[in-house]
Amino acid sequence: MPEKSQTNLDESTDAVRQDVLSAARGAREAAEQFAAATRETKDALLAAMADALSRRAGEILDANEFDLTAGRESGMSEAMLDRLKLTESRVTEVASGLRTVAGLPDPVGETVRGNVLPNGLELRQVRVPLGVVGIVYEGRPNVTVDAAGLTLKSGNAVLLRGSSSAARSNAALVSILRDVLVESGFSPELVTLLPCTERSSVRHLVTARGLVDLVIPRGGAGLISTVVEQATVPVIETGVGNCHVYVDRAADTDKARQVVINAKTRRVSVCNAAETLLVHREAAETLLPDLARELSGAGVTLHTDERAAEAIGDAAPVTPATREDWDTEYLSMDLAVAVVDSPEAAMDHISRHGTGHTEAIVSEDVSAVRRFTTRVNAAAVVVNASTAFTDGGQFGMGAEIGISTQKLHARGPMALPELTTTKWLVWGDGHTRPR
């Protein structure tokens, strides 16, 4: 099938394209063999990878030092450098993450449903690997190993497209993983690092129809929309979270306070952090002054509408919210605050500005909660709890490859079963279908 994005190919991008397609072909072939690997074999493989990472930590740290030096020289911020940095203990964590994944149940082979049809045909829908999964990501080199672990455990091959700032670190990690693949009798093409210096490699990856079964972009809104716009292979969008907490008239003030503080300040750079607080007008005067003081004391800048500013009064400094604030995923110590007239007004606001990630209500009113959970359309709708719980680990999945904010295939935290597809097995005894 022709590809959408083949204009303006120059020679360099054509070479990149050949690299990507050849990696994808290798991955497809390797994945076909690997699909039937038993859980025993896969778990042993992940354990051997964990051992090798610990044993060869020196190589990894040397490569990482090279990336860090390049980052410092190019003026990378301290926060970025910290995300890039690997230490002995971070390598140990990454290795232990692989052992955790090895300990999780194998999704492959699970019977999702099954029955015997009236004519005696036996029908079973079973999980099988997707095939070749592409991951496009930024920053942290630990994603390289985490993503490889999850895709291998679920029987897939993986094409990794990391950021150029972590090029050496990622190369060192992948080289170790591939050595273990070969030592364990598997094709090294099950794990491939794609060229990261050319932007076009993303395009070639996401247009490799027939070779790549799924691409998951992990990163900021810019990365995700680049992937979605160019892709002709299936994509699962992850992670943009403009999450709201709505505090109802019937909220318990203590619970509201706890939930809002936790949802905003626990970690601000994550997609499940709250970005907007909506307060029922009848709760505004009792709740907002103290809560604003506490938030402000914790370093949060409050971007308020007029009614919220009025309720807060002198309790804390505020800055007037602009129209953009309601649509902004701050990922920082900022919070937009508005006063609303009813649960329905809060839901209307969320419907206009939400990104379908996580939306919370704090209320003791059963009817308000029922209306909110029924009508609000998001991957997770949370009642009287922090938005921070939307997470594969917290949900008991044991791991997470991202949080899907789309509706098809997977919605919310994605772990091992979400990296599989199914096939129907139909067993008969010479059965034919009447005309």
Next chain:
Amino acid sequence: MPEKSQTNLDESTDAVRQDVLSAARGAREAAEQFAAATRETKDALLAAMADALSRRAGEILDANEFDLTAGRESGMSEAMLDRLKLTESRVTEVASGLRTVAGLPDPVGETVRGNVLPNGLELRQVRVPLGVVGIVYEGRPNVTVDAAGLTLKSGNAVLLRGSSSAARSNAALVSILRDVLVESGFSPELVTLLPCTERSSVRHLVTARGLVDLVIPRGGAGLISTVVEQATVPVIETGVGNCHVYVDRAADTDKARQVVINAKTRRVSVCNAAETLLVHREAAETLLPDLARELSGAGVTLHTDERAAEAIGDAAPVTPATREDWDTEYLSMDLAVAVVDSPEAAMDHISRHGTGHTEAIVSEDVSAVRRFTTRVNAAAVVVNASTAFTDGGQFGMGAEIGISTQKLHARGPMALPELTTTKWLVWGDGHTRPR
């Protein structure tokens, strides 16, 4: 998010675009309200639609007569005219299809999984409607009503893009459905027929990101690839089936004969019909002469490789297979036939030429069957039964909106649950997440 396909808009297509986007916006708004409709309400709606279709059959047949006349004048084939033709009894069938769907369980609200987390949070993943579903289809006007019934039952709004040859019939049907929506107190925008005379309306539908949640193309390979290539909204590919039957060395000859005859000749125009027969070399001489005679007698043209031709000998006329035959979904009384050396050779052939729809093995050898069911990667893998069973009705789903040949979200026959997504409901009591 910008759209991919906005080049070369001329004025007429711009008007079409406005029509499509305005229908999509109306559908989205209507879908938001409709998502919470109870099963009772939805079943009553479908029953009222069925009644109205029967009551107003005259209008439908008049409109259909207009399409038929236009078709005859433009030189449409008898087969095409027959697919387009509605009769009193076909209208009754369509209405009774709606009643069947009304009788099926409502997928919305079903708890897919749920548990209580160690910290006491209650977690439930429940099915909710997708929102707005687009269907692009050809030929038969009954698809208009079938698709509307399934999408409404699963709580969605539907945008229908039928073929221009059925324009009047589809308009009559949709007008009746919309009248019933209004009489039942629902928005008529839950069911909208898009302009069908302009090709560009498909493009505008499949690029309406943020308004349309899913597009399902139903039709031939050309229609499907047009949709997939242009789409920026999620698409589920359906129906291209280059299905194989592999008859193993250890096959029971009678079962093999029954299965092959049924898979090829039951109905040739459907996607689950067999297009290629692969026979183990040790079964070729016993099986092929009689089977070829029977197939040929039923009107099937055999496209054979050299070894198959040799095994068939004088038993039936054959024509040498070209390279294209192995990749052709005939949808006609044609069958490609090859002799292979082993189950593995059959699987290699299927891996190269299959479309991931339905692949069958006929064998009494447990090991060969196990290898085949494990390695063959398709929506359905069938043992000792006809490929014709891959069908929502046959699988006991009560209905079918298409057969997905892709791996994400749904694979194989799609019915009501496949027209939903899920959301996580998280209930706490002031729960916060530790740092």
